[in-house]
Amino acid sequence: MKYELVAGFETHVELSTNTKIFCSCTTQFGGEPNTHCCPICIGLPGTLPKLNKRVVEYAIRAGLATNCEIAEISKMDRKNYCYPDLPKAYQISQYDMPLCNHGYIELSNGRKIRILRIHIEEDAGKLVHSRGSTMVDYNRGGVPLIEIVSEPDIRSVDEAREYVEKLQLIMRYIGVSDCKMQEGSMRCDVNISVRPVGSEKLGTRTEIKNMNSINFIAKAMEYEFNRQVDLIESGEKVIQETLRYDDVTNTTSGMRGKEDANDYRYFRDPDLVTINVPRERVEEIKASLPELPSQKLDRYVEELGLPEKDAALLVKYRKVAEYFEKAIEGTKTPKTAANFIIGQIFRAVENESEKENFDIKVKAESLNELIKLIDSGKVKMNLAKSTLDKMLETGKNVSELISESDMAGLDENTFNDLCRQAVEVNPKAVADYKNGKEKAIKSIVGFVMKNSRGKADAVAAEEKIKEIILNS
Amino acid sequence: MVEKEEIMKIAILSKLFVADDEIEKLTEDMSRIISFADTINNAADEGTDFDNINNLSNVLREDEVVPSYDREKILKNAKDSDEGCFLVKNIMK
Numbered sequence: 001m002k003y004e005l006v007a008g009f010e011t012h013v014e015l016s017t018n019t020k021i022f023c024s025c026t027t028q029f030g031g032e033p034n035t036h037c038c039p040i041c042i043g044l045p046g047t048l049p050k051l052n053k054r055v056v057e058y059a060i061r062a063g064l065a066t067n068c069e070i071a072e073i074s075k076m077d078r079k080n081y082c083y084p085d086l087p088k089a090y091q092i093s094q095y096d097m098p099l100c101n102h103g104y105i106e107l108s109n110g111r112k113i114r115i116l117r118i119h120i121e122e123d124a125g126k127l128v129h130s131r132g133s134t135m136v137d138y139n140r141g142g143v144p145l146i147e148i149v150s151e152p153d154i155r156s157v158d159e160a161r162e163y164v165e166k167l168q169l170i171m172r173y174i175g176v177s178d179c180k181m182q183e184g185s186m187r188c189d190v191n192i193s194v195r196p197v198g199s200e201k202l203g204t205r206t207e208i209k210n211m212n213s214i215n216f217i218a219k220a221m222e223y224e225f226n227r228q229v230d231l232i233e234s235g236e237k238v239i240q241e242t243l244r245y246d247d248v249t250n251t252t253s254g255m256r257g258k259e260d261a262n263d264y265r266y267f268r269d270p271d272l273v274t275i276n277v278p279r280e281r282v283e284e285i286k287a288s289l290p291e292l293p294s295q296k297l298d299r300y301v302e303e304l305g306l307p308e309k310d311a312a313l314l315v316k317y318r319k320v321a322e323y324f325e326k327a328i329e330g331t332k333t334p335k336t337a338a339n340f341i342i343g344q345i346f347r348a349v350e351n352e353s354e355k356e357n358f359d360i361k362v363k364a365e366s367l368n369e370l371i372k373l374i375d376s377g378k379v380k381m382n383l384a385k386s387t388l389d390k391m392l393e394t395g396k397n398v399s400e401l402i403s404e405s406d407m408a409g410l411d412e413n414t415f416n417d418l419c420r421q422a423v424e425v426n427p428k429a430v431a432d433y434k435n436g437k438e439k440a441i442k443s444i445v446g447f448v449m450k451n452s453r454g455k456a457d458a459v460a461a462e463e464k465i466k467e468i469i470l471n472s
Numbered sequence: 473m474v475e476k477e478e479i480m481k482i483a484i485l486s487k488l489f490v491a492d493d494e495i496e497k498l499t500e501d502m503s504r505i506i507s508f509a510d511t512i513n514n515a516a517d518e519g520t521d522f523d524n525i526n527n528l529s530n531v532l533r534e535d536e537v538v539p540s541y542d543r544e545k546i547l548k549n550a551k552d553s554d555e556g557c558f559l560v561k562n563i564m565k
Contacts, residue, residue, distance in 0.1 A: 018536065019536065024537060025537070025538070026540065033543075034547065035543050035556075037540055038540055039541070044549075050533045052533050052535050053532040053535060129562060133554075133559050134560050134561070135557035135559055136559075273529055273531045274530075275529065276529040
């Protein structure tokens with residue numbers, strides 16, 4: 001029998017506000033243990049939490065960017081459970097009246113992954129287990145989170161990957177989070193079940209908690225899918241439980257502890273008042289949203305005429321897209337800039353996080369200058385390419401690397417001489433070409449380009465060389 | 473009615489030291505507090521939204537950092553601490 005994967009995601013995203021959700025301590029990552037704390041975020045009795053305005057704003061942005069409805073009336077609730085990472089023995093979260101409802105994210109295959117809700121809540125502290133005791137650092141306690149809950153609409157590991165990547169990209173574009181999975185500012189819980197293909201009924205699900213890498217998510221989902229199929233095939237049952245994924249052994253195993261007790265005794269937090277979001281405010285926030293990645297992609301393809309594959313590579317990093325847009329300002333050929341960025345520039349940028357920051361030696365203005373010189377015909381493509389390499393190496397401007405004489409190109413006599421010389425010193429290529437091997441001409445052209453230090457026009461050189469051979 | 477044993481149990485859970493001669497009085501006080509809370513059952517509550525009794529909304533803070541407390545103060549009431557962290561019994565089984 002063939003089985004189908006059914007998965008839903010709960011994604012925690014740390015909001016990049018300056019201060020915590022209910023107090024004015026900094027949210028800065030790291031720091032000596034318990035130095036970003038006050039009586040409110042260590043849960044001392046008699047303290048009064050006060051909601052950070054920006055948390056509400058950011059959550060609304062996230063909701064609007066994922067096509068959610070924004071609730072006019074919303075409130076905070078206490079989720080009770082006893083664990084040392086939670087100093088009050090409850091987490092302030094939202095239960096039955098979340099800020100955002102009923103959104104979706106559209107995948108490239110056209111399927112929509114529905115979002116059930118997005119709510120705001122506080123993060124817990126960090127536990128370090130050592131030498132028979134547990135050490136608690138509350139710096140992270142009270143850092144604002146949004147939890148994005150999807151419907152079980154995901155049908156494959158590839159869809160899961162794309163869903164998480166899209167979510168990450170959208171949050172970065174709208175500036176509400178840096179979504180660094182390795183630093184824990186984005187973490188996913190995945191609910192997985194399997195069912196025979198064609199069946200409508202959902203199978204028993206398991207939940208894999210707290211994954212902080214897209215690759216781990218993919219591997220864990222594959223493992224869990226196979227495990228569940230094996231169980232069913234051998235006549236056993238899937239038990240509903242919470243699992244932990246071990247990236248070393250690439251297996252999932254049952255978790256014990258706080259997740260077993262599922263009675264959270266939710267009730268409204270009496271210290272926090274109702275959140276009321278006027279409709280005008282929603283409209284204002286909607287109007288302030290930047291162009292979203294999917295909109296940008298469409299524009300690059302439709303208006304700038306870029307191939308979709310190239311457009312997707314540029315849109316994938318917010319700063320790269322910004323760079324690209326600066327580089328093409330007032331130029332005629334967006335494709336040239338796209339090629340430079342995806343080709344030479346990406347090759348000079350080592351890894352994903354460097355692409356993320358995209359703080360490279362060649363400023364966008366400088367690339368813009370180079371492209372304008374190409375547009376105007378002053379600099380030929382070959383020279384442009386070698387210049388860009390030098391710019392990447394040295395960080396120098398175009399004008400420092402290309403002199404007026406370089407730009408002047410070759411005078412006709414020198415050019416003709418070079419072409420004749422190229423034919424003379426490449427008898428084999430000439431013979432090959434004459435015997436119908438079209439490509440042989442390229443090495444003769446190469447000679448011209450090399451000896452003119454890229455100043456010659458390759459197309460013109462090819463024509464000239466053909467003419468010389470024909471007449472010889 | 474509240475029993476003495478319950479007061480002792482609560483004291484232990486709250487990590488509070490209660491002297492022997494205080495138990496009697498605390499037991500009486502606690503009984504009174506609980507019976508006072510019972511009076512709420514007699515209150516007319518029709519049409520009252522206990523969830524939002526102050527009828528307030530949007531009490532919000534600007535997102536501006538205020539320096540945190542000295543760690544010494546934060547850890548002052550901790551039962552035990554080490555390397556700047558609160559220390560609790562090992563919770564991993």
